Amino acid sequence: MSLQNPPVNSLSLEFLTDICISVEKLEMDKTCRGLIITSSLPKVFSAGLDIMEMYGKSPERCGEFWRAVQEMWLKLYGSNMVTIAAINGSSPAGGCLMSMTCDYRIMADNPRYSIGLNETQLGIVAPFWFKDTMTNTVGHRTTELSLQLGQMYNPAEALKIGLVDQLVPEDQVSHYSHTNHDQVTTPDRSKSMMRKPTIDKLTSKREADIQNFVSFITKDSIQKSIGMYLEMLKKRKR
Numbered sequence: 001m002s003l004q005n006p007p008v009n010s011l012s013l014e015f016l017t018d019i020c021i022s023v024e025k026l027e028m029d030k031t032c033r034g035l036i037i038t039s040s041l042p043k044v045f046s047a048g049l050d051i052m053e054m055y056g057k058s059p060e061r062c063g064e065f066w067r068a069v070q071e072m073w074l075k076l077y078g079s080n081m082v083t084i085a086a087i088n089g090s091s092p093a094g095g096c097l098m099s100m101t102c103d104y105r106i107m108a109d110n111p112r113y114s115i116g117l118n119e120t121q122l123g124i125v126a127p128f129w130f131k132d133t134m135t136n137t138v139g140h141r142t143t144e145l146s147l148q149l150g151q152m153y154n155p156a157e158a159l160k161i162g163l164v165d166q167l168v169p170e171d172q173v174s175h176y177s178h179t180n181h182d183q184v185t186t187p188d189r190s191k192s193m194m195r196k197p198t199i200d201k202l203t204s205k206r207e208a209d210i211q212n213f214v215s216f217i218t219k220d221s222i223q224k225s226i227g228m229y230l231e232m233l234k235k236r237k238r
Ligand SMILES: CCCCCCCC/C=C\CC(=O)SCCNC(=O)CCNC(=O)[C@H](O)C(C)(C)COP(=O)(O)OP(=O)(O)OC[C@H]1O[C@@H](n2cnc3c(N)ncnc32)[C@H](O)[C@@H]1OP(=O)(O)O
Pocket: 007, 008, 010, 043, 044, 046, 047, 048, 049, 050, 051, 052, 090, 092, 093, 094, 095, 118, 119, 122, 124, 125, 126, 127, 212, 213, 216, 217, 233, 234, 237
């Protein structure tokens, strides 16, 4: 599955819906042995959630958006397929979350790229299931530090903390993803055994999580923080 939503593969409601439909189709296809997620765009795997979906939108629309974010996570984290993230560019926040849903992460060894949960930089606290996914990937202490600082990691740092499993030359990300994928035939029961408690936690609190998100994100103070962050993103370009 090659992500293609220019300019930066931000995860809008529409794009998330497309991703969910694609994953569902693959999941039902008996001939499909697994999934490699990568990006069709240069330099960016995914810029994470589309910030415009969280800025100046109605509570109803925010709720619909958040349900789609949850759905993407539930489908990928709970997938019966062998999943590999071929991270061929930067992958902040929701992009990092998406790659952490996979069984294995291969990243392009380019020091210009970064990966991590940077929500704190937007004045936002990462939701509990973002936090849980990271804890399951890199452990409690590293997650605590990482979330408190909104830390982004270059590929070497990401490898060191176990946020990614392998670094490869930029032009060989696809090759190595396929080679690794071929070595694994089918996920055994240990995958669902390890992930079930985390999945059940969100499933049982899904509606409350949507309500929390909507009331948090529509607060004036949070809207102001997001507005300032958007301004900063645009200024950085000039
Ligand atoms: C109680 C519970 C409450 C829970 C609330 C929690 C909610 C969840 C919160 C966060 C999850 C997220 O995923 S938020 C998104 C975070 N993402 C980022 O901070 C990434 C920001 N982007 C970048 O760092 C860079 O754009 C990049 C490294 C990804 C790519 O850099 P590049 O130089 O190639 O591109 P530009 O920076 O020039 O960007 C091009 C263009 O795209 C716009 N842009 C970038 N990222 C986003 C985004 N995530 N959403 C929407 N738009 C984005 C950027 O502003 C540029 O736009 P213009 O061309 O119009 O200037």
